[in-house]
Amino acid sequence: MPAFPTTGPEEIAALDKQAEAILGVFKARGYTRHEPAILQPAQMFVDRSGEEIRRRTFEVTDPSGRELCLRPDLTIPTCQWQVESGNPYPARLCYHGLAFRHRPGDGPTQFTQAGAELLGLEDRAAGDAEMLALSVEALRAAGLARFDMKIGDLGLFSTLVDALAVPAQWRGRLKRHFWRAGYFEVLLSRMVAGATSDAERAIDALHGLDGAELHRAVEALLDKEGDTPLGARTREEIVERLMVQAADGAAPRLDAAVAEIITRVLAVSGPAPAALEQIRTLTKSVAAKMERPLLAMQARLGALAALGVDPKSVRFAAHFGRNLEYYTGFVFEFWSRAAGAPIEIAGGGRYDTLMESLGAPHGTAAIGIAIRSERLLTARRGGK
């Protein structure tokens, strides 16, 4: 495909027809269409998705000096609109329009997305089932007869880390990086080796203290640095983190057996029912705590079976985290092999903290899907 393609009449007609079918399904299920502005404040995306998104975003400065960007996705502005509108929850919103992303190397830099967001439905199991049904129905209505699914759950791994004997100060690190192949293995082996830094050695001095005594000792350590800047990071934040570290005791280490469980769980990948069974076996030592996320995943497979999608055809990958920063739980992707090499046609998942970061009430649940229109059309044509 050329770097700056021009879409011809046949292509336009095919894409329009496909969009009509998808939007028809969204509408029938109560999703109202909104079109966020193409130009958005750049900061909104950096604040939600992290600085890394800048490497993939087209930024422009308006004549008054404001930093704007071509929207790299429509989810964040759609959620933002819902928060600002003050409309009641649950809200069902959908969109169809262009998104823009720079991809190092090559590939198109603009593409059309048809997406839906289900915001503020407290019953997460019902939300998951609704979004799966909506996605499958929309793809079928668009004319895609066959697809492969890949699913994962960031919540399942998070529960596992909390259940296992992992030093409290390292739990966040493991949860944030489990999907980052290469980096994660190094992180894990450093924890097993008990590799410590200056800061961690400073904590050694606090070992054995607790409660008010510990708090005083931490404050004293801080006072030793005198009147130096903190940035916007407060003294409390530093004290808090040191208290967590001190509670783990001197020279924390990750038990090699625990690391082994983590490594083996993350390696699980395959037909979903068997994969879940494998995880159940591997995590027997903390079975009670793993019951909830495993049952939730089973319920999702049940929902898929009811839609005529055989759970055995769905691949569950424990390390699958969708590498966009705002996902927090269940994630899924639809793939097609109709055009030769497999292509990702749609993806979505649960992002239960994004709404709150935009100003919604604490714990506002959210799940969504985005379908890549041009890829879907390619797959449909390749399959015929």
Added chain:
Amino acid sequence: MSEPVTLAIPSKGRLKEQVDAYFAAAGVALKQTAGARGYRATVEGLDGIDVMLLSSSEIASALVSGDVHLGVTGEDLIREAAPELDGRVALLKPLGFGFADVVVAVPRAWIDVSTMADLDDACAAFAHRHRRRLRVATKYAQLTRGFFAHAGISDYRIVSSTGATEGAPTAGTAEAIVDITTTGATLKANGLKILEDGVILKSQAQLAMSFAADWPDPTRAFAAVLLARLGAKLP
């Protein structure tokens, strides 16, 4: 002169003095071009060399865009101007002066942070608590993004800083910085410390060539003669 080779060197400051001394020791004497107000020069006894005196950062971008054939400037500036260096600019020879490290520094009072992994934790906690990303002030946005991505840190944002970056945490415009340092004294005076694994680049002055510039044979020939005197050669 037909198709001369253009060489950009620093127009002022300590780096200019060091470049002049280095060239003189290699037997390359610069002669100011009359009427050029010190912005242009030629090399005594060598034909086809057009010397331009530019600021260090202009030299880096001129190498990337192909506006000059050769240039002498800091490796930090070249790598910042061209994040993917391969095929754009070749570093021909490190010159042994202009040493400086590009480092990640945080407030010394952050006694719980001494490595990039600690900073990663602090960034995540900061984002959770303040509902916005921890700010890193720098003029090295590209180097910072690459290094932070490699360290697996994404919960931060860059605020661009054009001068006195080390003062940003005190001024309250950023929490951490990425900046250049030689002895670390300025950072220390501003209540900052360098992270144990926070050295992004050990930089020095480099003799570099631009792949984006046109390189017809006569230009290559002129360049080869100059580079031979400086102990370097074209790739």
